[in-house]
Amino acid sequence: MRIENILNKIAYFRCEHDEHMAHGTVIIGNGIAGITAAREMRKISDERIQVISIETPYFFSRTALMYVYMGHMKFEHTKPYENWFWEKNRIELVQALVEKVNPEKNELLLSTGEQIKYDKLLIATGSKTQYFDWKGLDYKGVQGLYSFQDLEKLEANTPKPFQKDHPTKKAIIVGAGLIGVELAEMLNTRDIEVTMLVREGAFWNGVLTPSEAAEIGHHIESHGIKLMFESELDEVLADDSGKVRAVRTKKNEELECQLVGITTGVKPNIDFLKNTGIESDKGILVDEYLETNIPNIYAAGDCAQMREASSGRKPVEAVWYVGRMMGEVAGANLAGKKTAYKPGPWFNSAKFFDIEYQTYGNVMAKPEDKQEQYFWKVKDKNKFMTIAWQKETNVFLGINTFGIRLRHEYFNNVLKKKMTVGEVIGGMRIANFDTEFYSKWDKALKNDFTSETGIEIREPNMLQKLLQR
Amino acid sequence: MKNDTLKKLGLTLFVIAVTVFFSLSFIVDISFKDKDVSSLLEEKNKGLANIVSTIDPAPAYQMPGALRNAFNQYNEVIVNEYGIKDDELKNFIEKLDSDASKFDTSAVQSFFGKDDFLTTKFLENTSWMIGRDWQNFDQFKNSINDKLQNVNKAVVSEYGLGAEKQDAMVLILMTVGAPDFLKTGLWAFLIFGLAVAGGFIHFIPLWRKKPGIHNDHIHHNKSQTRQWPAIIVFVCLVGFYIFLYHYPHYLANQIALLKPLSENMSGGAANQWFLYGFMYTLAMFTMGARMMIKYRGNMYQQVRTVSVFFFQVAFAFTLPQILTRMQLPAYDLKSAWPLEYSFFFDYRIDEYMQNGSLGLFLFGWGVVLFAIGVPLLTYFYGKRWYCSWVCGCGGLAETVGDPYRHLSDKSLGSWKIERWVVHSVLVFAVFMTAWVLYTAISGDSELLGINSYSVRSTYGFFIGFVFAGAVGTGFYPVMGNRVWCRFGCPLAAYLGLVQRFKSRFRITTNGGQCISCGNCSTYCEMGIDVRWYAQRGQNIVRSSCVGCGVCSAVCPRGVLKLENKTEDGRINDNPILIGREGVTLNL
Numbered sequence A: 001m002r003i004e005n006i007l008n009k010i011a012y013f014r015c016e017h018d019e020h021m022a023h024g025t026v027i028i029g030n031g032i033a034g035i036t037a038a039r040e041m042r043k044i045s046d047e048r049i050q051v052i053s054i055e056t057p058y059f060f061s062r063t064a065l066m067y068v069y070m071g072h073m074k075f076e077h078t079k080p081y082e083n084w085f086w087e088k089n090r091i092e093l094v095q096a097l098v099e100k101v102n103p104e105k106n107e108l109l110l111s112t113g114e115q116i117k118y119d120k121l122l123i124a125t126g127s128k129t130q131y132f133d134w135k136g137l138d139y140k141g142v143q144g145l146y147s148f149q150d151l152e153k154l155e156a157n158t159p160k161p162f163q164k165d166h167p168t169k170k171a172i173i174v175g176a177g178l179i180g181v182e183l184a185e186m187l188n189t190r191d192i193e194v195t196m197l198v199r200e201g202a203f204w205n206g207v208l209t210p211s212e213a214a215e216i217g218h219h220i221e222s223h224g225i226k227l228m229f230e231s232e233l234d235e236v237l238a239d240d241s242g243k244v245r246a247v248r249t250k251k252n253e254e255l256e257c258q259l260v261g262i263t264t265g266v267k268p269n270i271d272f273l274k275n276t277g278i279e280s281d282k283g284i285l286v287d288e289y290l291e292t293n294i295p296n297i298y299a300a301g302d303c304a305q306m307r308e309a310s311s312g313r314k315p316v317e318a319v320w321y322v323g324r325m326m327g328e329v330a331g332a333n334l335a336g337k338k339t340a341y342k343p344g345p346w347f348n349s350a351k352f353f354d355i356e357y358q359t360y361g362n363v364m365a366k367p368e369d370k371q372e373q374y375f376w377k378v379k380d381k382n383k384f385m386t387i388a389w390q391k392e393t394n395v396f397l398g399i400n401t402f403g404i405r406l407r408h409e410y411f412n413n414v415l416k417k418k419m420t421v422g423e424v425i426g427g428m429r430i431a432n433f434d435t436e437f438y439s440k441w442d443k444a445l446k447n448d449f450t451s452e453t454g455i456e457i458r459e460p461n462m463l464q465k466l467l468q469r
Numbered sequence B: 001m002k003n004d005t006l007k008k009l010g011l012t013l014f015v016i017a018v019t020v021f022f023s024l025s026f027i028v029d030i031s032f033k034d035k036d037v038s039s040l041l042e043e044k045n046k047g048l049a050n051i052v053s054t055i056d057p058a059p060a061y062q063m064p065g066a067l068r069n070a071f072n073q074y075n076e077v078i079v080n081e082y083g084i085k086d087d088e089l090k091n092f093i094e095k096l097d098s099d100a101s102k103f104d105t106s107a108v109q110s111f112f113g114k115d116d117f118l119t120t121k122f123l124e125n126t127s128w129m130i131g132r133d134w135q136n137f138d139q140f141k142n143s144i145n146d147k148l149q150n151v152n153k154a155v156v157s158e159y160g161l162g163a164e165k166q167d168a169m170v171l172i173l174m175t176v177g178a179p180d181f182l183k184t185g186l187w188a189f190l191i192f193g194l195a196v197a198g199g200f201i202h203f204i205p206l207w208r209k210k211p212g213i214h215n216d217h218i219h220h221n222k223s224q225t226r227q228w229p230a231i232i233v234f235v236c237l238v239g240f241y242i243f244l245y246h247y248p249h250y251l252a253n254q255i256a257l258l259k260p261l262s263e264n265m266s267g268g269a270a271n272q273w274f275l276y277g278f279m280y281t282l283a284m285f286t287m288g289a290r291m292m293i294k295y296r297g298n299m300y301q302q303v304r305t306v307s308v309f310f311f312q313v314a315f316a317f318t319l320p321q322i323l324t325r326m327q328l329p330a331y332d333l334k335s336a337w338p339l340e341y342s343f344f345f346d347y348r349i350d351e352y353m354q355n356g357s358l359g360l361f362l363f364g365w366g367v368v369l370f371a372i373g374v375p376l377l378t379y380f381y382g383k384r385w386y387c388s389w390v391c392g393c394g395g396l397a398e399t400v401g402d403p404y405r406h407l408s409d410k411s412l413g414s415w416k417i418e419r420w421v422v423h424s425v426l427v428f429a430v431f432m433t434a435w436v437l438y439t440a441i442s443g444d445s446e447l448l449g450i451n452s453y454s455v456r457s458t459y460g461f462f463i464g465f466v467f468a469g470a471v472g473t474g475f476y477p478v479m480g481n482r483v484w485c486r487f488g489c490p491l492a493a494y495l496g497l498v499q500r501f502k503s504r505f506r507i508t509t510n511g512g513q514c515i516s517c518g519n520c521s522t523y524c525e526m527g528i529d530v531r532w533y534a535q536r537g538q539n540i541v542r543s544s545c546v547g548c549g550v551c552s553a554v555c556p557r558g559v560l561k562l563e564n565k566t567e568d569g570r571i572n573d574n575p576i577l578i579g580r581e582g583v584t585l586n587l
């Protein structure tokens, strides 16, 4: 291993001073997927690595865009690595747009007109806002929230912090998902009146159970956000100068606003790959090694779609964690260490204004056949959870938790071991990840759970020993 | 009232209070009445009272000059009376008949008297001249003339008011000379009350918010982003420290405000340290209240804030006053060596020795605290038990300094500097203490040719005043609230070594849940790049971590938890991020 490294280093050194320099690996996209791949590769190999990305010169955390707008952080703070990091690790950063990929010639065409050759290619171009074909999306004041440029646009479209005399006083957010809530929270800090158009009858009800959706809905409303359920956008209306002045809903209501935020989801950002021979569906189709139909071209992150998703997982999962895990796998494969992408139990997290949300395993918005769910809430507190399990076997399926922090390691273990819901709840004291001195809730949960479902709680002693190191 | 209005109102009240406070130095006259002054003077200096009482009333900022003039005047009288006058010396020299070899002990004794104070001092200064070869008599004469000043200085020290006593006397006289209306407590109540009220009004908007994280607009706020309001605060704070340490007499009127409180607590008059302690405690109270409001719903933050405030009020402020009242050494029982760097100084040791079993207890307590208490508690709870639950410096940082916590530098470079500097201070503190102890035990003030007193005063100036005071607090608005704790505190360095290598404390990272957003790093007052660890699934075990818990509070994904657990698994240098099968290769 070590010798190989040294040989690689020598080869790299030679190449650098050689006419026929090795092209090495090129990664398109400096998001979490592309950057994790580059770092992972560098851990294993000494090949040349170039990362080409258009959005920003350096990797930043997209998930933190909201905090920049709200003044919790400066943009500088969203960069997980200092600027010297890249040169030190010999990861070459190029800020440019890739316009075309030519797999036959192993070549990329940049918007600058430059052509770049590669030996191996990773496409990690992420997502972009998904717009439906509503009328009036071109008007000034209509925007999505995905990129750094979107953030700049939002700054231009809304009052500066503490500014009083700005025309933008009301905003409509179309679509109630995670980004929609974040946008609502952001606009709230600039004193903009926010109304969210929710197509369904409850908040994010494709993911949350009805009880959860109701709780979260109330909480969002308690922050002064108006939720309009069963409302769909029909058309954006503008004044003579082309600035947004209102939206019309499908029910023909006209709602005054100066800003329209479109947060109806994202879709893989792969238009530039059309007619390249790289197979795609919603996203770029990849096998379990994250390789596309063309050898030596890989894809990872939001833009990738698994040909066969593993059980309990979706083919496209546009979340940070998946980008990171795919990046690790892609990086290993690019470095020649064949590694399959096998995601473990699903997990995710978010925050709805003041309520933190974590999920482990699968809790269906509407339980499937033979699945049971139990919703439990700490009295008078914004703390609640839904626990799901398999009917007859009592095997634990997953948990959604709100306002209560739980240990990832614990649930990863119990899900993999297919433990029963009684055992899982029995270990809640270990699973609890709340800050010290927070009041303990696990006893109450255990009592309520048993008395309502009749399922016996089993304190898992062995597990306890294993985990409570 | 509207939030904006309240904030402006609160700020205005506070600024008024601060302005009135400082203007006392400029607009309120100090004057001396004979009886007040003479009661402060030693019997032999009663004559000074006459001169001082002729000084015209003047504002505090002019008074030190006037007093020093009066002291000089008085000392001239003293020299005239007890010192060697010019013609006296002339006579003496004439007696030597232009023959330097006639200058010896007996010549001096016969002229000035045998056991006279003057004789002793004269000889002390001139004995080296006896029996020397002089080129000519004039050279001898000049030398002896030169020494006249020294002798008279000694005379002034003995009978008048020596230079070394003047600073203290200026302060004492001025505090007494402050007008009576300031000393009733009413003005203290008005000024400090207004400042606190301003603060509380300013916090009402925060109170109106729901429990949660309240970091909105911090990076939009001029006073929190090193812009002009921050610079004003910075200048005021540093200025205050410089005056407090070096020119406290300009604060005489302000000190006088607290006369009734001081007399009730310790039985003695207030001095600049009492004023400082009072304001320190009051600032912690007000900003502590802000902390309590800001972190409603976060029990860890609330309990911790109550704890630091309790230790400030009870241990740092009240207890020393009570001890003084009982005529015992005033000692802050929670302050451990080497932060309490004078703990082993000779005058402190003398103090313990003079106070029988209680003095012995105080000494024993201090030794047990740093030798056993500190490492043991740090083993169980981490350094936080001291730094963010007990310590006064930490307490100020966590309350008054909280609005500035994001200003600490998170770069790798600053971490390197931090480790060098803070450990150097620890080494410096240990050596200084050893030096001073050596002096105390052997009576020998020199070791390796270096004087222990100069080591001590160097430390006192650079570490005690510049670093801990002016930089430590004054720099809050520009470098964050833990500059001292991070770069300068020798106790923090010591606690940190224990925490890093032998402790149950760590910040656990919650599996793979980190989204690298950076809130934790941004709000780490110690400049730890928390995210670096969190995003690799690694526990945070860092010597500098004071366990304030704010990273955990601001994390939007519930990734961080401060805990004390068994040591295995605490440090994982090659972490594996939970989330997928197959192991990450660690090279």
Ligand SMILES: Cc1cc2nc3c(=O)[nH]c(=O)nc-3n(C[C@H](O)[C@H](O)[C@H](O)COP(=O)(O)OP(=O)(O)OC[C@H]3O[C@@H](n4cnc5c(N)ncnc54)[C@H](O)[C@@H]3O)c2cc1C
Pocket: A028, A029, A030, A031, A032, A033, A034, A052, A053, A054, A055, A056, A062, A063, A064, A065, A066, A096, A097, A098, A099, A124, A125, A126, A127, A145, A146, A147, A179, A182, A269, A272, A300, A301, A302, A303, A318, A319, A320, A321, A323, A349, A350, B515
């Ligand atoms: C506001 C917001 C909040 C979010 N919060 C969370 C959260 O809390 N938790 C969570 O799990 N997920 C969250 N997500 C989703 C998460 O950010 C994404 O899943 C993740 O960033 C995707 O990473 P990626 O590397 O696949 O792509 P991206 O981060 O999108 O990176 C792709 C990069 O490639 C560049 N690029 C694209 N095409 C080209 C081209 N042709 N040439 C050159 N460069 C190109 C893009 O400009 C971009 O910089 C959030 C997303 C947003 C927008």
Ligand code: SF4
Pocket: B513, B514, B515, B516, B517, B518, B519, B520, B521, B530, B531, B534, B535, B551, B554, B555, B556, B557, B558, B559, B560
């Ligand atoms: S605040 Fe939490 S999610 Fe954000 S970087 Fe820190 S640990 Fe990760």
